[in-house]
Amino acid sequence: MAGSPTLSVLLVACGFFVLSPYLPTWMLELTVGTTAGALILLVLVLLVLQVDIVLGLATFLAVAALFLENRRRTVSKVSSMMTTKEEPMRIKELDTPAENLVPGEIHPDHKGSEADDYGFEPTEESGKNDFEGLGAESQDEKQPLETVPPQPSIVSELMQQKGLATI
Numbered sequence: 001m002a003g004s005p006t007l008s009v010l011l012v013a014c015g016f017f018v019l020s021p022y023l024p025t026w027m028l029e030l031t032v033g034t035t036a037g038a039l040i041l042l043v044l045v046l047l048v049l050q051v052d053i054v055l056g057l058a059t060f061l062a063v064a065a066l067f068l069e070n071r072r073r074t075v076s077k078v079s080s081m082m083t084t085k086e087e088p089m090r091i092k093e094l095d096t097p098a099e100n101l102v103p104g105e106i107h108p109d110h111k112g113s114e115a116d117d118y119g120f121e122p123t124e125e126s127g128k129n130d131f132e133g134l135g136a137e138s139q140d141e142k143q144p145l146e147t148v149p150p151q152p153s154i155v156s157e158l159m160q161q162k163g164l165a166t167i
Helices: 005-022 025-031 035-051 053-082 091-095 152-161
Strands: none
Touching: 005 053, 025 035, 025 053, 035 053
């Protein structure tokens, strides 16, 4: 009974499912953290599914546990970085010069902005705001194209005349 390949695959899949929280991070990053590793595991699941549905399901659950454990570790790492007690740098501190790394180091003066206030309105330097017409034809004098019927009620007649519709 212990030599059965079905039982062996089920035990290995169960082992990966149960022990996935205890696997080292480097192993998870290598298997499910890379595109190639994830693709290989996906192909493995599909191949085992073709052999036996129960073994395929067990393999799928083991691979899913590896994916979920890798995602859980990534989220916990990011959330622990976001909940640090370290105060973020204030905007006012960005204007202070950096400390000297080497004795006698010279820092250039901070260059201020050339304008005191920036606006989104056009200025004289950006061009004129005058509107120039396109010529003698105004927008009110334009005529509709021939393809647009003057009244919606004659659309069917027009379509029949052009041979695009039949009754």
